Amino acid sequence: MARKLEFKFSGDAFTCVINKVDRTKIYGRVNTVTYDANDKKCDLATLARDGRTIIPFGGTASGYVNTEGLWIDRDELVPIDRDGEKIPEVPSSFSAPTVLDEMVDVETFLDHPIRLAYHLISDEETTISSALMEKLKAGGIYQFPFSYRGGIYFDPAFLMLGEDDTLWMLIGHKSDIEYLGFEQAAICAARAEEETEDADEETDAFDFDML
Amino acid sequence: MPNINLSDARLRDAVVKAESTRRRRTVFYQGPKGLPAYTRKILKGAVHQDYDSMLEKFKTNEALGEALVAGDPEIDFERDGMFLWDLSRVYINPKEELVYRIRQEEVVYNPDGSERERREQRRLEANVDDEVPLTWTGKMIDKQEAVRRYVFATKLQIVHINGLTYDFLFSMAKELHEAKSLMILGAGPKGRSPLIFRSRSTPYRAFLEGRVKGDKYILLMHLSNLEMKLPDEADE
Numbered sequence: 001m002a003r004k005l006e007f008k009f010s011g012d013a014f015t016c017v018i019n020k021v022d023r024t025k026i027y028g029r030v031n032t033v034t035y036d037a038n039d040k041k042c043d044l045a046t047l048a049r050d051g052r053t054i055i056p057f058g059g060t061a062s063g064y065v066n067t068e069g070l071w072i073d074r075d076e077l078v079p080i081d082r083d084g085e086k087i088p089e090v091p092s093s094f095s096a097p098t099v100l101d102e103m104v105d106v107e108t109f110l111d112h113p114i115r116l117a118y119h120l121i122s123d124e125e126t127t128i129s130s131a132l133m134e135k136l137k138a139g140g141i142y143q144f145p146f147s148y149r150g151g152i153y154f155d156p157a158f159l160m161l162g163e164d165d166t167l168w169m170l171i172g173h174k175s176d177i178e179y180l181g182f183e184q185a186a187i188c189a190a191r192a193e194e195e196t197e198d199a200d201e202e203t204d205a206f207d208f209d210m211l
Numbered sequence: 212m213p214n215i216n217l218s219d220a221r222l223r224d225a226v227v228k229a230e231s232t233r234r235r236r237t238v239f240y241q242g243p244k245g246l247p248a249y250t251r252k253i254l255k256g257a258v259h260q261d262y263d264s265m266l267e268k269f270k271t272n273e274a275l276g277e278a279l280v281a282g283d284p285e286i287d288f289e290r291d292g293m294f295l296w297d298l299s300r301v302y303i304n305p306k307e308e309l310v311y312r313i314r315q316e317e318v319v320y321n322p323d324g325s326e327r328e329r330r331e332q333r334r335l336e337a338n339v340d341d342e343v344p345l346t347w348t349g350k351m352i353d354k355q356e357a358v359r360r361y362v363f364a365t366k367l368q369i370v371h372i373n374g375l376t377y378d379f380l381f382s383m384a385k386e387l388h389e390a391k392s393l394m395i396l397g398a399g400p401k402g403r404s405p406l407i408f409r410s411r412s413t414p415y416r417a418f419l420e421g422r423v424k425g426d427k428y429i430l431l432m433h434l435s436n437l438e439m440k441l442p443d444e445a446d447e
Contacts, residue, residue, distance in 0.1 A: 021437075021441065021442065022437070023436060023437055024322065025322055025442040026322060026437070026438065026440065026442050027322065028319065028320045028321045028322045028327065029319075029320050030317050030318070030319050030320070031317070031318045031320065032315050032316070032317055032318075032332060033315065033316050033317075033318055034302055034313050034314070034315050034316075035313065035314045035315075035316070036302070036304045036310040036312065036313060036314075037310075037312045037314075038304075039314075040304050040305055041305065042302040042303060042304055042310050042313060043302065043303055044300060044301075044302060045258070045300075045301055045302070045303045045307075046295075046298050046299070046300060046301070047298065047299040047300075047301045047309070048254070048257075048295060048298060049295075049296065049297035049298070053254075053257050053290070054257060054258045054301070054303060054307065054309065055254065055256075055257050055258070055295075055298075056256075056257075056258050056261055056303075056307070058255070059254065059255050059256045059257060059258075059261075060252050060253065060254060060255060060295060060298075061252070061253050061255050062250055062251070062252050062253070063250070063251060063253055064240060064242065064248040064249065064250055064251075065248065065249055065251050066242045066243075066246050066247075066248060066249075067246060067247060067249075069251075069294075072242040072243070072248050076242055076243050077240045077241070077242060077248055078240065078241045078242075079238050079239070079240055080238075080239050080240070080241050081237065081238070081239070082237045082239070087238060106354045106355055106358055107354075107422065109358055110354065110358065110363070110366075110420060110431070110433065111232075111366075113232070113233060113363065113364060113365050113366050114362050114363055114364055115364065117362050117437065117439065119441055139355045139359075141358070152238060153236060153238075160358070160359070161359060162359050162360075162439045162440065163356070163359045163360045163439065163440075164440070164441075166441060168439060170362065173233055173234065174234045175232040175233055175234055175366060176232055176233075176234045177232050177366070177368055177429060177431065178429070179422070179424050179427035179428065179429055180368075180370060180371065180377075180427055180428060180429065181426055181427045182374065182377045182426065184370070184371070184377075
């Protein structure tokens with residue numbers, strides 16, 4: 001069943017049902033089927049490094065271990081950042097209303113790669129305020145933090161209208177985009193030089209004169 | 212950082228770089244006593260422990276069921292739970308043997324799940340650093356209109372690699388900045404093909420955006436493979 005998300009705009013609350021839209025639902029999908037020389041259908045599997053242990057799909061799992069290789073239960077793990085500071089947990093966006101109070105320009109929106117698109121349908125019991133619809137129809141884009149299940153961070157999300165005036169929520173990533181000046185070429189060149197030096201070091205280990 | 216062979220409005224072309232813009236989050240995990248925790252891949256079970264192999268060994272479901280109640284024939288105490296690394300992807304046949312020669316076929320499904328066609332696998336080759344540069348089509352689309360029509364899943368920032376390409380890209384960005392629009396970018400001789408960055412990777416429609424501040428610029432390539440539209444009702 002599709003989940004409902006509650007929004008608040010200038011004191012007016014409204015609820016929307018969210019429906020994920022992806023390529024499969026619009027264009028269909030392409031599956032690759034593999035056959036052996038006898039035209040028998042094959043499955044993808046994993047071969048361990050011993051060269052003989054064949055592991056079927058679902059035959060591996062991931063877990064956390066300490067420095068001694070001992071298993072750590074998931075509830076004992078503490079997420080930390082690069083400085084060793086504990087990362088506070090964030091609640092699911094379904095647990096409380098999302099306030100729409102940050103309007104962003106189209107460039108800010110364009111700075112974010114979008115990983116998920118949801119079509120929103122206003123719940124029968126509530127209606128979207130006319131003031132909000134007016135702003136959205138004028139091209140307004142609202143940004144807010146979103147987390148589906150809760151966890152260690154929010155993703156940037158955007159509320160806007162599509163070309164046919166349907167309501168959409170787009171979930172993105174943060175990105176690093178910066179203005180580049182002429183001097184940045186030097187940085188690029190330096191990076192390239194570093195890469196070349198690394199490559200040289202590797203090449204030095206294989207002295208071609210020896211061949 | 213892939214190379215991009217790009218042409219401008221005057222049909223001058225140059226090879227420049229495209230950088231990923233995605234900001235990676237750095238999250239580490241600490242275990243008890245504040246000690247670092249590391250992820251490890253472990254073995255849950257190999258093919259000789261799955262249902263088909265067990266059935267082959269015990270002949271009937273009843274015999275297998277009895278064996279499972281009496282002991283743990285599905286567990287390999289020597290190997291289950293061992294750490295895995297240096298893994299390879301392989302194909303196995305229905306007898307769960309390694310296969311060395313394969314043939315692949317694509318099955319195309321409609322949005323409603325029905326099969327549309329079967330065809331030999333297409334091998335899409337990369338075309339962004341080809342002899343034919345990506346074409347400056349001159350077809351502009353207003354930014355407001357574009358964001359309401361396409362879902363831009365990926366962004367690449369086009370960067371210069373020397374003084375000449377700085378001038379080249381800056382003038383492109385300036386032209387697009389003044390147009391306040393995105394320009395449709397295409398591959399191939401006619402500039403109509405989608406962009407493919409690596410062999411057999413997802414083809415994308417590309418849109419170029421330019422921003423200028425003083426003598427600095429941003430040239431962004433927005434990539435999309437999804438329109439912002441609803442599925443047909445019949446398919447929903």
